[in-house]
Amino acid sequence: MLKIEFETPPLGELLTTPALQRDAMAHSRPFVAKPEHQQGLGFPGKLVDDWQDVALAKMDELLGKYRSLPVFLDACVKCGACTDKCHYYLGTGDPKNMPVARQDLLRKVYRRYFTLAGKWFPRLVGAVELSEDLINDWYSYYHQCSECRRCSVYCPFGIDTAEITMAGREILAAIGMGQKYSNEIIGKVHIIGNNLGLPEPALANTLEGLEEEVEEDISVPVKFPLDQHGAEVLLVTPSADFFAEPHVDGLIGYAKVFHQAGISWTLSSYASEAANFGIFIGNYENMQKVAQRIRQAAIDLGVKRIVVGECGHAWRVAYSFWNTLIGPFDFLDPAYPVPQHICEFTYDLLQRGALKLDAKANDDKVVTFHDSCNVSRGSRLGSVPGGQFTIPRELIRFACSHFVDMAPDTIHEHTFCCGGGGGLLTDDLIELRVKGALPRAQALQQVIEQHGVTHMAAICAICKSQFSKVLPYYGMEMDMIISVHQLIGDALVFDSQH
């Protein structure tokens, strides 16, 4: 099998900026998509013969469709404010992982073919032709960006490298160089309805097993309904919640909340996935097609509300893009936000006194919270800006007595990606994932030492998978990472009066 040898970076001081190490990560590149993964998404199966022409035509098309591209490509003044902000740069020291340098891989081609300065004075402005070497650099370094938007917080013009990475990946897919991991997964959603390729009988079986497990555990008949017509709520959650650890404990937490609140709900076997990797590959049509299943399921099941489970990029797509992609939602109950996040849902119930939590249940834990990048910088929770920071923390405080935050420049809008977001959560990129987790691991280590933190809660399936895989590389326990709704579920008081 795949064997990648590398050294885990030493934890060291929090947020130390490394010296440049040229080409330190030039070897890192994920598997290229096979023809069957490409074609199902409407992309050519393998590298097309006239790939340069196709790439430039695609770039031209995207420049006309996304205002972010011409503005961001023109506006950068190379001030350097972003250069020490990317977790992949901090973890690897490879200068092409500095956001501006990552953008420049595309910007220098843009300048060469689409600007007067680059056509007339290419050397002066650093414009170059689209060569085979450069396209390989694109493939390598546009798969070393998790589209987390941290750099965009510090840019005086709001340049968001995620937008450039998405464009780079879309061009790569259009010439036949898509990424296997993301494209294979999107293909599964198009055909089966979830990232795992879990068909309806397997899903039904899993949910039945969960019902038995929970009833055995707490003697309360908590249900996990599937395809139940006429339910009040359709819950759409990342499919990792169905079986992966620690995700499944989060799903159990949601189910307990629904049970105790007495609100009927259902999962859908047709739309059994909240994740939408269409955003990762920057392709509007695929993102729309993935999201479309959820609209269809909501109509078919006749629900009144859609609630989304704990998943970072899924929430960005749901919150920020669904109304655009698959709206309007005039068939749902206008009394509730569409979509609603499970944290908003639970928080609302707690505010109304419809749930009772006993924080003693989590007295054995000292908890910190990892803000997931897409929730923090690409969406919102609640009705006021910044609710994405306060609501999960308030939920944790309801559910447990010991909570501490990590260093201020690593939380809220300054939060670091877990290192596995943006379609990089694949074993062929394990070196990148471990190194990219360095800043978060440093901040976590600090609160472990200073406050005896035992657990880090998150509201993202990718964060949870990534941390349980990479924390052990830094000498931390894999089960430190937990779902916010695990804490809620464990603290929930079942009370027959409700």
Add this chain to the structure above:
Amino acid sequence: MVLGSVFAVLFYLAAIILVIGVASRGARYAQTPAPLVIPTTPAPLTRTGVAARMAREVVFFESLFKGSKWTWLFGWLFHFGMVVALARHLRYFTEPVWWWVAMIQWIGIYAGMAMFVGLTGLWARRLLVDRVRYISALSDHLMLLLLLAIAGSGLVMKYVQHTDIVSLKAFTVGLVTLDWQPLPADGPLLIHLSLVIALMLIFPFSKLLHAPGVFFSPTRNMRDTPREHRHIAPWARDLPGAGPDRS
């Protein structure tokens, strides 16, 4: 008089290219849709809030302040030194001189110095910080050199070699009133004016487009209201996936 005519023609040409160049770029930005709602959050919920965010960005360089204190300090000194120095120059184009332009004359000199210090600091960072040096193209250095030379030649005329200010004003007012006058043939002045013309010509074809660009930046100028307001680009409306039944 030949010198005056040459510079007059160059100024008109540079002004036309500057205005048309920036306007056409701005028009391109304005016509290109932002198909998805992508403000960097937390983001304002109202248009007033967006205007305030943009104002903080443009006046105080809010994001840059979060990003790098040194770059912020030097960048702010340079930009606001330049704004005040430019305002000071209005005295060459107005007769009688507007009262507030007369009032800021003394600050204008310090502003010129602030510009010089800011630019020097920015260049020092570009040369000394390995990360910033790595991302700099030749044009990034030359741009700073050009601006430094403009500020420097201006300060030289104030402190080292005075120019014939009365004749100069006749020339500049003549530019505005289309009544061309001779230009004093002083070295520092001719250098100063030539470099300004060069800057005007370069502006629409270079990274100086960050000035209009920031106003079009979707991560800064969009409201965070995707659930409340359906946002859809014209090209996306026509996609097969948009469905026939939806507006």
